Amino acid sequence: MNIRPAVEQDRDAIWNIFHEVVAAGDTYAFDPQTLREEALAYWFRADTHTYIAEQEKKIVGTYILRANQGGAGSHVANAAFMVAPNAQGQGIGRAMGEHCLSEARRLGFRAMQFNLVISANESAIRLWQQLGFKIVGTLPGAFRHPQKGYVDVYVMFRSLEDTR
């Protein structure tokens, strides 16, 4: 697997992944009807570092890395990850997570925060915990899950200052 910064020619593949992941509606708070141009504008926003993961020249995952807040909060990174549904369970999320932590350190961030981890998304929570994140907040019923109704949302956080 290779992980690299995304380029213009990756936009179709990224949109396909984004659309599939968001249509499922169980992991992200994007409107499932989000249009291609809106989605790509968000994923390639000027303040955002965008990456893809590829296997045998096929793009199987994508992630973004940016400051979670401006000004006096800009030392904390935020990131979002998407793996193509037909490529899940192969360690692509973990590889992107490790790459992302490394990139965040390289860019000078002091910590990383996820604002919206769905409590029902157990495999993601386990992965982030294995990568050193802790649940630092619980938002009661803050996500309307398509099968489970209102479920809690976790805020997860880890310092990047410690050595690993």
Place this chain on the structure above:
Amino acid sequence: MNIRPAVEQDRDAIWNIFHEVVAAGDTYAFDPQTLREEALAYWFRADTHTYIAEQEKKIVGTYILRANQGGAGSHVANAAFMVAPNAQGQGIGRAMGEHCLSEARRLGFRAMQFNLVISANESAIRLWQQLGFKIVGTLPGAFRHPQKGYVDVYVMFRSLEDTR
């Protein structure tokens, strides 16, 4: 005191308050160098309800109310409040907070979340607790305070479903 939706003619007064509050750098994660047009674009964003508080025809405070997330997270409101520095300590923040909770209920939100309450901002924390918010998360060192260095940030949350 009167609180009402903001109109075009309020932009100068809102910018003056925004600029003064953000320049102090101790309550918001906006770049203190934020330009007028950026600030007003954010404060009047298409998905945002913008209000002002006025006393004797002078605008002394402003707040915004919007969904904190899109899609399956859009039932949770977010809000941000600013009081003119020379009008603080007169209950304007509290009056806007109560107005905001009422507006959020009217608009159908089920809960309200603040993503970035600076732990050093004790008067704000006390006010939100009095208005029914709880600290549901603590982000270690997530804000660079101009006098105190890195300080914790709280995530605060309250349901709007209960009767008060």
